Structure formats: C-alpha cells, structure tokens
Amino acid sequence: MSQSLDPPKRVSVSIRPSGETVEGSSVTLTCSSDGNPPVKIYTWFKGSTSVGEGKTYSIPNIRSEDSGEYTCQSRNDHGERRSTAVKINVLCKLLIIIIFILSVSDPPKRVSVSIRPSGETVEGSSVTLTCSSDGNPPVKIYTWFKGSTSVGEGKTYSIPNIRSEDSGEYTCQSRNDHGERRSTAVKINVLYPPKRVSVSIRPSGETVEGSSVNLTCSSDGNPPVKNYNWFKGSTRVRGGKTYRIPNIRPEDSGEYICQSQNDRGERKSTVVKINVLSVMETHLCRTTPGLKKVEPHL
Numbered sequence: 172m173s174q175s176l177d178p179p180k181r182v183s184v185s186i187r188p189s190g191e192t193v194e195g196s197s198v199t200l201t202c203s204s205d206g207n208p209p210v211k212i213y214t215w216f217k218g219s220t221s222v223g224e225g226k227t228y229s230i231p232n233i234r235s236e237d238s239g240e241y242t243c244q245s246r247n248d249h250g251e252r253r254s255t256a257v258k259i260n261v262l263c264k265l266l267i268i269i270i271f272i273l274s275v276s277d278p279p280k281r282v283s284v285s286i287r288p289s290g291e292t293v294e295g296s297s298v299t300l301t302c303s304s305d306g307n308p309p310v311k312i313y314t315w316f317k318g319s320t321s322v323g324e325g326k327t328y329s330i331p332n333i334r335s336e337d338s339g340e341y342t343c344q345s346r347n348d349h350g351e352r353r354s355t356a357v358k359i360n361v362l363y364p365p366k367r368v369s370v371s372i373r374p375s376g377e378t379v380e381g382s383s384v385n386l387t388c389s390s391d392g393n394p395p396v397k398n399y400n401w402f403k404g405s406t407r408v409r410g411g412k413t414y415r416i417p418n419i420r421p422e423d424s425g426e427y428i429c430q431s432q433n434d435r436g437e438r439k440s441t442v443v444k445i446n447v448l449s450v451m452e453t454h455l456c457r458t459t460p461g462l463k464k465v466e467p468h469l
Contacts, residue, residue, distance in 0.1 A: 178250025179206035184243050184257045194235060194263045200228040202243035202254065212246040216253075235261045278350025279306035284343050284357045293435070294335055294363035300328045302343035302354065312346040316353075335361050335393065364436030365392035370429050370443045380421060380449045386414040388429035388440065398432040402439075421447045 182204040192198055202213045214221055215228040217239050222228070230237055240256040282304040292298055302313045314321055315328040317339050322328070330337055340356040368390040378384055388399045400407055401414040403425050408414070416423055424447045429440040 176207050176249050179204040179210050179245035179247055179252045181205050182243060182245045182252050182254040184241065184254045186257060186259070192233060192259055192261050194233065194261055196233055197229065197231045198233050198237075198259065199230075200241060200243070200257070202226055202228075202245065204243075204245040204252070204254075206245065206247045206249075208247050208249070210245045210247050214244040214246070216242045216244065233259075233261055235263055237261055276307050276349050279304040279310050279345035279347055279352045281305050282343060282345045282352050282354040284341065284354045286357060286359070292333060292359055292361050294333060294361050296333055297329065297331045298333050298359065299330075300341060300343070300357070302326055302328075302345060304343075304345040304352070304354075306345065306347045306349070308347050308349070310345045310347050314344040314346070316342045316344065333359075333361055335363050335366075335391075337361055338393075360393070362393050362435050365390040365396050365431035365433055365438045367391045368429060368431045368438050368440040370427065370440045372443060372445070378419060378445055378447050380447055381418055383415065383417045384419050384423075384445065386416075386427060386429070386443070388412055388414075388431060390429075390431040390438070390440075392431065392433045392435070394433050394435070396431045396433050400430040400432070402428045402430065419445075419447050421449050423447055 182202065185201050185203070187199045187201070188196075200215065202215075204210055213224060213226050215223040215225075222241075228241075228243075238259055238261045240258050242256050243254045245252055245254075282302065285301045285303070286292075287299045287301070288296075300315065302315075304310055313324060313326050315323040315325075317337075322341075328341075328343075338359055338361045340358050342356050343354045344351055345354075368388065371387045371389070372378075373385045373387070374382075386401065388401075390396050399410060399412045401409045401411075414427075414429075424445055426442045426444050428442055431438055431440075
C-alpha cells in the first residue's frame with residue numbers, strides 16, 4: 172500500500188521560557204508540524220517580515236522593540252503552512268520594578284503624630300494633632316486614643332479651648348486592609364494658673380485667746396504654685412503655704428485670704444473668718460446658770 176503525501180499540517184509554536192518576557196532575557200521559539208514527506212524548511216516571521224530560518228528561533232538579550240506577533244511557516248515538497256501567531260510582550264525592567272513595588276502590600280508603618288502649635292500648651296488655646304503614616308494600600312482609618320480610651324477618628328484631631336483635664340498621652344492608630352499600627356505616645360501638658368484655692372483652719376471650732384491657729388492654703392496649678400501670700404483684709408501679713416498665729420489675740424480677729432501664684436497667673440481663695448474669743452468671754456460663757464453677780468458695797 173502506498174503512503175499518502177501531503178503538505179505540513181498541525182503547525183504550532185512553543186515559547187521558552189514560558190510566562191512573562193522581561194527585557195534582557197533570552198527567548199527561544201520552537202516550531203512543530205506534521206508532514207509527509209518531512210518538513211524541510213522552517214521560516215520565521217514577525218508580522219509579515221521574515222526574521223529567520225530553522226526549527227528554532229532564538230532572541231538573546233530581548234528588547235522592547237522585539238515585542239510583536241511571531242509565526243512559523245513549515246514547507247515540504249508538497250506545500251507549506253503557517254502556524255497561528257504567538258504574541259511576545261517584552262516588559263521593560265523599570266515597569267517590572269514598578270509592578271513589584273505596587274504589588275507589595277503591608278500594614279501601615281512609620282506612624283507619627285505632630286502637634287500644632289508647637290511649644291507650650293496653655294489652657295484656653297486650641298491644639299491640633301495630625302497623624303502621618305505609610306502603607307500599601309493607603310491608610311483608610313485613623314483612630315485617636317487618650318491613654319487607652321478612643322477619643323476620635325480622622326487624620327487630624329482638634330481640641331478647641333483646651334482644659335487641664337485634656338492633659339495626657341495621645342496616640343494615633345492607622346489601619347488599612349492589611350493591618351494596623353499605633354504611633355508612639357505624644358504628651359500634652361496643659362499649663363494653667365492656680366485654681367480651686369482653699370483655706371483650712373486648725374484646730375477647727377472656736378478660736379480662744381492664747382491658743383495657736385494654723386491656716387493652710389491648698390490649690391491646683393500647672394506649673395505648681397510657687398508663691399503663697401496671706402492677707403488680713405487687704406493687708407498682706409505673711410508668705411508661705413501655711414500661716415501660723417501663736418498665742419492668738421482678739422485683735423487677730425478678721426477675714427483672711429490666701430493668694431496662690433505660679434508662672435501662668437494668680438488666684439485668691441474665698442474669705443475665711445476668724446473670731447477670737449477673749450479669756451473673759453470664755454469664762455462668762457462657762458459660768459453656771461443662775462449665778463448672780465454681787466455688787467460691791469461702797
């Protein structure tokens with residue numbers, strides 16, 4: 172039985188290495204086909220231009236201009252046939268680097284907080300905290316904490332008319348699709364003049380002539396109170412946190428005030444009143460009820 176003779180058929184092209192083709196690499200195209208008699212000639216085309224012959228076609232150190240559609244034409248004594256086109260898309264190295272950078276995803280990093288205005292924070296002023304961080308994908312949510320308590324959200328956190336109770340440590344937590352990270356704490360120390368100035372008297376109760384009395388001043392302030400001044404009426408009588416009156420006399424009776432002072436200002440306490448009972452008054456108060464006063468005879 173005679174064997175049938177025909178032109179090439181099932182012409183195909185394979186590429187090695189497979190996958191992405193990166194600028195500077197080497198690529199080999201291999202042509203396969205059936206035919207009887209066997210294929211004698213392989214011709215390679217880029218588009219419509221012949222670029223080489225042979226069963227394989229190699230492109231060492233491939234460049235972006237080598238991108239395009241390649242076909243293999245197989246020929247024997249009975250005819251010829253072309254493969255379907257295979258497309259080579261050469262990626263430049265810079266593009267690969269950019270793709271790599273964009274493909275790297277991580278949680279936020281380098282989370283930091285800035286305070287405006289910088290410098291001292293004075294009660295009654297306005298303060299703005301701003302959170303900054305890197306992350307890929309970008310940060311979606313910013314959460315602010317005072318200590319362990321959540322106090323707000325957003326890239327910035329503003330405190331208008333700041334008060335002493337706003338003093339504390341603040342952190343910003345940044346979150347994206349890959350995780351979260353907190354900043355280191357920033358401390359806000361609100362400065363304010365003395366307040367809640369009060370005076371205590373020891374001993375409490377009646378003040379008897381000849382006894383000793385201690386007046387003690389207490390107040391809150393930041394920075395701490397430096398100076399205490401005592402006034403009887405409008406007259407300054409002493410300095411210091413405590414004012415001691417040993418062997419008190421009736422003339423020491425009156426209204427006393429403590430003035431507290433720090434670098435931010437000063438404030439006075441409310442008035443405390445001392446009423447000194449003379450020894451005679453005390454004696455009369457303690458006389459037995461019903462006792463009559465005897466008038467002397469002249």
